[in-house]
Amino acid sequence: MxxxxxxxxxxxxxxxxxxxxxxxxxxxxxxxxxxxxxxxxxxxxxxxxxxxxxxxxxxxxxxxxxxxxxxxxxxxxxxxxxxxxxxxxxxxxxxxxxxxxxxxxxxxxxxxxxxxxxxxxxxxxxxxxxxxxxxxxxxxxxxxxxxxxxxxxxxxxxxxxxxxxxxxxxxxxxxxxxxxxxxxxxxxxxxxxxxxxxxxxxxxxxxxxxxxxxxxTGHQVRQLMRSPVEALDASQRLGSLTTYWTGFQVVTSDGRYVGLAEGTDLMSGDADALVGDFTDREAPVLDLNEDIGHSALDHLVESGYPLLAVVDQGVPVGVLLLEDIARWLSSSGPVGPSGRPY
Ligand SMILES: [Zn+2]
Incomplete structure (x- = not known):
């Protein structure tokens, strides 16, 4: 079945x-x-x-x-x-x-x-x-x-x-x-x-x-994602990187989404190695209009990554961080039994 x-x-x-x-x-x-x-x-x-x-x-x-x-x-x-x-x-x-x-x-x-x-x-x-x-x-x-x-x-x-x-x-x-x-x-x-x-x-x-x-629930990925964010070219050498974020979106030379690379992996790699070698091409991606409560949060948690790329028609448009969701939750105050903030 x-x-x-x-x-x-x-x-x-x-x-x-x-x-x-x-x-x-x-x-x-x-x-x-x-x-x-x-x-x-x-x-x-x-x-x-x-x-x-x-x-x-x-x-x-x-x-x-x-x-x-x-x-x-x-x-x-x-x-x-x-x-x-x-x-x-x-x-x-x-x-x-x-x-x-x-x-x-x-x-x-x-x-x-x-x-x-x-x-x-x-x-x-x-x-x-x-x-x-x-x-x-x-x-x-x-x-x-x-x-x-x-x-x-x-x-x-x-x-x-x-x-x-x-x-x-x-x-x-x-x-x-x-x-x-x-x-x-x-x-x-x-x-x-x-x-x-x-x-x-x-x-x-x-x-x-x-x-x-x-x-x-009722909040879409586009509302809490960070955008625009830096993307790395898969053919770039690690030696040419100057800044390291938690995670990077990796793209082809014409800007198409390839996968996700973690900052710690890129930092530990050889200077001659390519970004593409450290890219997880299987990492799940999020949709701009995806509901966070309904599915995006689960995808993020299950992926094991602290962030996931938001991809629209094959092009990365932002990233959604677990950290940002947590910050939003703590700033928006507790929610009462009726679902409204109190
Ligand atoms: Zn049962």
Whole structure:
């Protein structure tokens, strides 16, 4: 379906751990352990695909799905802003898990396996898969960011409130839940405390990120970019440079955009080397009319560069710096719940 699925390198650590933990048990232990891990993560992948396919149907762009030992992450860009779309994107993952759980349970019963008592360690494969999928759905439906339930809750709150207020309320519920989870963990299982800390931080971060994006939405790249700015010729030698900025736009001799070069790279290079050799031709570029809150900020942060070139019809027209966005944010004052400065 054109969605790249990648496996994080730490995932293999989990596979090695599970296999080594099972190697002692009679003969086939490690084969069963491998089948188990692969099956569970096939289910996690289907859960993430459900989110991704729904998001794409609602007009978002799915960059990739990454599988980590703790679960999967769908990287989605340009998320729809209508609450009903957000709701469906969030809920389809847990719905897929419930569906998989029911299918696994039905198959288990059809082949004469028993679902009870619950045995996730040494039981038969199908009953274990049934319970794992149902547990995955239940856990993800907890109303706390970054879990799906937190997004479902926010979408529901957006029916009555603006997105910032809805996020603030959902984040508050998430933090309360995290504290409760930590309290339970204190008496029961220390893992819960770790998950609680994770949820608490994610809730706070989600709130900050949403507020940032909301404040920047409606502002175009052309409003905050620096222009005109110096551009370097790709065929220029490093020895001829006299000033060094954080980053440079690099152009051909007739002024067409080539890529981005960082000041520190140019400073450390050989005097005879060409600017073009230190140019990242793959660096993303921004559009003059691009909305900063909607996409430009994300492109900047994800690029890893402190600035990106703004290119209009193949010609560089300015640069947008993270620093300038930060300065603008701090000078324009805090924004109230209604989105207006107060
Ligand atoms: Zn999910």
């Amino acid at each position: 054109g969605i790249p699925i990648s496996v994080h390198v730490s995932f293999f650590l989990l596979v090695a751990l599970v296999i080594s933990a099972n190697s002692g048990t009679a003969g086939m232990g490690w084969i069963n352990a491998t089948i188990w891990i692969v099956s569970v993560f096939a289910c996690v992948t289907i859960h993430e695909l459900a989110h991704s396919i729904t998001a794409r149907a609602k007009g978002a762009r799915v960059r990739s799905i990454v599988l980590l030992p703790i679960g999967g992450i769908s990287r989605i860009e340009n998320m729809p802003e209508r609450w009903i779309d957000e709701f469906w994107v969030a809920i389809t993952g847990p719905l897929a898990s419930i569906g998989l759980g029911v299918v696994a349970a039905a198959s288990a019963l059809a082949t004469g396996e028993h679902l009870l008592p619950v045995d996730l360690i040494s039981g038969a494969l199908l009953p274990r898969l049934a319970w794992v999928n149902l547990a995955l759905a239940a856990f993800n439906l907890l109303p706390a960011f970054p879990l799906d339930g937190g997004r479902v809750l926010r979408a529901a709150l957006e029916r009555r409130h603006d997105v910032e207020t809805a996020t603030r309320l959902a984040a508050r519920v998430g933090r309360v839940l995290a504290v409760a989870l930590a309290a339970v963990g204190f008496f029961w299982d220390v893992w819960l405390i770790l998950i609680a800390i994770f949820i608490f931080m994610a809730a706070t971060q989600e709130q900050a990120s949403t507020s940032l994006h909301v404040r920047l």
